[in-house]
Amino acid sequence: MKNASEKIVITGRGIVCGAGATPDDVWSVLESGETAVGPYSQWDGEKWPVQVAAEVKENNRTLVPDRKLHKTISRTDMFGIYAADQAIAESELLAHRDALEETEQGPFNDRTGLIVGAGGGNYSSNYDYLPLITEAEGSLQKFGSELSNMVTPMWLLKNLPNNVLCHVGIRGQLKGTNACITNQCSSGIMAVAESASAIWNGEADRIVAAGHDSPFEPEMVLYYHKLGLMSSEAPKPFDEQRSGTIFGEGAASVVLERESDAEARGAEVLGEFLGFGCCSEATGILDLDPDGDGVRRAIEQALDDADLAPSDVGLICAHGNGTRASDLTESIGIRHVFGDAIPPVTGFKWAYGHLIAASGIVDIVMTLEALRRKSAPGIPTCEKVDPEIGDFPVSTESVTPSSDVALVICRGFGGMNVVVALRATS
Amino acid sequence: MASTEKRRIAVTGIGMVTPVGNTTEETWAALLAGKSGAAPISNFDASGFSTTIGAEVKGFDAASAVPDPRLLKCASRSHGFALAAAAEALADAGISPTPEDSHRWGLAVGAGMMSVAYDDLKVVHDYATDENGYFDADGLMKPDFPASPVNFCRWQSNAGLGLLAKQFGIRGYATSVHTACASGGQAIGSALKAMRRGQCDFMLAGGFDSMLNPIGISGFCLLGALSTDNDNPTGASRPFDKTRNGFVLGEGSGFLVLEDWDKAIERGATIYAELAGDGNSLSCYRITDSPPDGNGPIQAIHQALGDADTTIEEIDYVNAHGTSTQMNDRSECAAMKAVFGERIDEVRVSSTKSCMGHLIAAAGAVEAAVCCLAIRDGIAPINANYENPDPDCDVNLVVGEPRPGRIRAALTNSLGFGGSNSSLVFRNPENVNSKEVS
Structure with a gap:
């Protein structure tokens, strides 16, 4: 599938979520065992069945200082732009470009890609039309004629799903191959996988991958709750008492390039992308295969892509969203591949909630951190593993990964399963 | 880039639901006849909007397209188009996933924005x-x-993907992309890449969209992107004409079945074309404006030609993005002229948006299908409504009548809000064979 002689490495990371706005900050929260899930502030939750979330605490101008930009972007875009900026800064990619001869800068930009995984849209963005509906008193004719008096001309531009792609591209002049993936939960992790594939494929020399989302909003909470997918407290992945997930929000980003290019420009190598798997269970929008079929196949594909045996894997960062069906079928899929020799399993949604489109890429950044530090934070909310799941190597305490290789599992609506294999560079 | 070892990919099935026809052949016949799909909007009371015209899909029966009532319930209007077009494409190709090979089937879609009803x-x-x-x-x-x-469920960003995977039992790689008006082209490009890297042996790739509803059209009205020629719906979309004043919003879906070339030959499939090359760039200019000098689209076209191991000399037809906005058409022509040089006078160019309107996330997929049909029949469809030459857009437009003539290879461009540019190259199957002989 790929050119094995070319290692793809990670040279920059960015993250923002309820647990912090740098990898170190988020790591402290994971290590402390204290969840960032708590009472939310975006609306008054007193009458709501769900009163907690993992909200980003940093203010807008801290994340994106450019005041003008805020007029044309939404909250989720702000997270994505911030994370991508951090990753680009850590990689020193643009500093390297700016030091090149002027004639080399254009070709460098043309060979620098940007692939973003986005949530695709928010219910709240449409609320800009609510005052117009009041004004129109139920008349669609009046809705149309009063439209331009009541709604900002920038409405569509503020809410384009591919805004982060556009603005990060403009800011950095990243003019190469690009995509905006809107595949619900799989979006962010697929941005990383497609980026590595594109470099292996020769479509670009380096790619900034980012994923962002702000699923935490009233209608989302309501519908997830009605579907039985919401907990009322920090999620308890794999625990027998687990009752659902909790929303987080934020973004993460990584810079990917060939190891030889990173070495040539003297960039610090933080980790290696080894391979990935991606498949659908063909079960429709919400349903899951009871046998964990998609999880199993995505893991097997990732191991095959990365030329790994199951025994090479030293850590699994599970999707572990805390819902009854997903955690159970995920454990079944993992067991199918690893049998009785499952490596240590952890997952981080207890700490920063479920970031939906950004969930997988945030997990990639933090799993890499765990491998680099040779310590995987446990799941403190998983006090007693569900007997239906059986013997499963999750712990409330930190454990030592049994090798420098980890799998990150991400599952989503549409029967999606994506697995990425990573190696730490220490 | 190991260009000589690229896996060859065949287009063996086409499905279309468009404002000018609810099947591929109906659409193609209408495009050759220069029939417009634009009319006063009838889906809802649009009388108060600055634009009251659109190119709607007509007489579409979602229930017959989506036989499973559980899926139908979760399907939006655009999902209905997608399921119908995909079913047609698979029937046309004469293959569909089986329990034995469903994990080798992939799905790549360009999905419309999640606009609320x-x-x-x-x-x-x-x-x-x-x-x-x-x-x-x-x-x-x-x-x-x-x-x-x-x-x-209907509102989820990958609802269309989930419904398609379920209806046809596709269990392999699956991706859903949205780069505004470039989505459909990017989806087909993503499919090509996934097949070349061996992730799938068969793919269903396309796009679907419907923004012809009060909230969908509002965003474009606010931006002033739509033509306001409300008294002349069929003449409103006039790409490259000097008096062009915005696009006509359309809706619909297009899907292609892609498979390994050798396997397609082996099973005796009818091959429309080779999906030969994908190019993909970001303009990094402004969010809606196109770079006047074509910087951005130029790179995408060059990449697509390079990826197809070809040059401008082999391209006989360009299905342009040609939205009928001042900026897009000027920028696209600048790009075409920069890439094609003097050859631009020989290459037939048309924007079928002149008849179908702008299908947004579906546009690139539907126009890719048009390229395949143009290659099959050796004829270039017309750029309707072109009357007043614009010196900035002096390309060799197919005007008046469709222009026959063998097409060795065709190029299609999709240029999106946000600056994503997608170009695809399709090659005549006879040229693939002669290439191999020589």
């Missing part, structure tokens, strides 16, 4: 706003608020 927003309004119409979250907690899980 007006009626659903009206319900939120009626329960959860104050007297001025400002949102009040607690209104959603009223015990009789009709929170519908079905609406929620």
Whole structure:
């Protein structure tokens, strides 16, 4: 599938979520065992069945200082732009470009890609039309004629799903191959996988991958709750008492390039992308295969892509969203591949909630951190593993990964399963 | 880039639901006849909007397209188009996933924006706003608020992907992309890449969209992107004409079945074309404006030609993005002229948006299908409504009548808001064979 002689490495990371706005900050929260899930502030939750979330605490101008930009972007875009900026800064990619001869800068930009995984849209963005509906008193004719008096001309531009792609591209002049993936939960992790594939494929020399989302909003909470997918407290992945997930929000980003290019420009190598798997269970929008079929196949594909045996894997960062069906079928899929020799399993949604489109890429950044530090934070909310799941190597305490290789599992609506294999560079 | 070892990919099935026809052949016949799909909007009362015309899909029966009532319930209008077009493409190709090979089938879609239905927003309004119409979250907690899980499912960014995978039993790689008007082209490009890297042996790739609803059209009206020639719907979309004044919003879906070339030959499949090359760039200019000098689209076209191991000399037809906005058409022509040089006078160019309108996330996929049909029949469809030459757009447009003549290879461009540019190259199967002999 790929050119094995070319290692793809990670040279920059960015993250923002309820647990912090740098990898170190988020790591402290994971290590402390204290969840960032708590009472939310975006609306008054007193009458709501769900009163907690993992909200980003940093203010807008801290994340994106450019005041003008805020007029044309939404909250989720702000997270994505911030994370991508951090990753680009850590990689020193643009500093390297700016030091090149002027004639080399254009070709460098043309060979620098940007692939973003986005949530695709928010219910709240449409609320800009609510005052117009009041004004129109139920008349669609009046809705149309009063439209331009009541709604900002920038409405569509503020809410384009591919805004982060556009603005990060403009800011950095990243003019190469690009995509905006809107595949619900799989979006962010697929941005990383497609980026590595594109470099292996020769479509670009380096790619900034980012994923962002702000699923935490009233209608989302309501519908997830009605579907039985919401907990009322920090999620308890794999625990027998687990009752659902909790929303987080934020973004993460990584810079990917060939190891030889990173070495040539003297960039610090933080980790290696080894391979990935991606498949659908063909079960429709919400349903899951009871046998964990998609999880199993995505893991097997990732191991095959990365030329790994199951025994090479030293850590699994599970999707572990805390819902009854997903955690159970995920454990079944993992067991199918690893049998009785499952490596240590952890997952981080207890700490920063479920970031939906950004969930997988945030997990990639933090799993890499765990491998680099040779310590995987446990799941403190998983006090007693569900007997239906059986013997499963999750712990409330930190454990030592049994090798420098980890799998990150991400599952989503549409029967999606994506697995990425990573190696730490220490 | 190991260009000599690229896996060759065949297009063996086409499905289309468009404003000019609910099947591939109906659409193609209408395009050759220069028939417009634009008319006063009938889906809803658009009389108050600055634009009251659109290119709607007509007489579409979602229930016959989506036989499973459970899927139909969760399908939006655009999902219905997608399921119908995909079913046609698979039937046309004469293959579909089996339990044995379903894990080798992939799916790549360009999906429209998650725009909420007006009626659903009206319900939120009626329960959860104050007297001025400002949102009040607690209104959603009223015990009789009709929170519908079905609406929620329909609204998910990958709902279309999930429905397609389920209906056809596709269990391999699956991706859903949205780069505005470039989505459909990017989806087909993503499919090509996934097949070349061996991730799938068969793929269903395409796009679907429907923004012809009150909220969907509002965004474009606010931006002033739509033609306001309300008294002349069929003449409103006039790409490259000097008097062009915006696009006509369309809706629909297009899908291609892609498979390994050798396997297609082996099973005796009819091959429309080789999906030969994909190019993909970001303009990094402004969010809606196109770079006047074509910088951005130029790179995408060059990449697509390079990826197809070809040059401008082999391209006999360009299906242009040609939206009929001042900026896009000027920028695209600058790019075409920069890439093709003097050859631009020989290459037939047309924008079929002149008839179909702009299908947004579906546009690139539908126009890719048009390229395949143009290659099959050796004829270039027309660029309708072109009357007043624009010196900035002096390319060799197919005007008046469709222009016959063998097409060795065709190029299609899709240029999106946000600056994503997608170009695809399709090659005549006879040229593939002669290439191999020589």
